[in-house]
Amino acid sequence: MYDEEEELEIKVKVCEICGEETERLTACRMCGVNFCDECGYPEKNLCFDCGDEVDEGLEDEADETLVESSEMDED
Numbered sequence: 001m002y003d004e005e006e007e008l009e010i011k012v013k014v015c016e017i018c019g020e021e022t023e024r025l026t027a028c029r030m031c032g033v034n035f036c037d038e039c040g041y042p043e044k045n046l047c048f049d050c051g052d053e054v055d056e057g058l059e060d061e062a063d064e065t066l067v068e069s070s071e072m073d074e075d
């Protein structure tokens, strides 16, 4: 009889940003960093760093027609 040491390689997923273990890692499509749900936007595949720069979804404020600062004086 031999002991079969089960070498289960438990690959712990560690967020590369906060260093915490996480169940789900997402790879940023911009910089490639693996981040947890709390360090980026998993649905966008962007870390906070890159997600902030992209900002492609600011459609929420399209409802109101409040033009606070009219910087665009084109005429």
Ligand SMILES: [Zn+2]
Pocket: 015, 016, 017, 018, 019, 020, 035, 036, 037, 038, 039
């Ligand atoms: Zn994290």
Ligand SMILES: [Zn+2]
Pocket: 028, 029, 030, 031, 032, 033, 046, 047, 048, 049, 050, 051
């Ligand atoms: Zn990134």
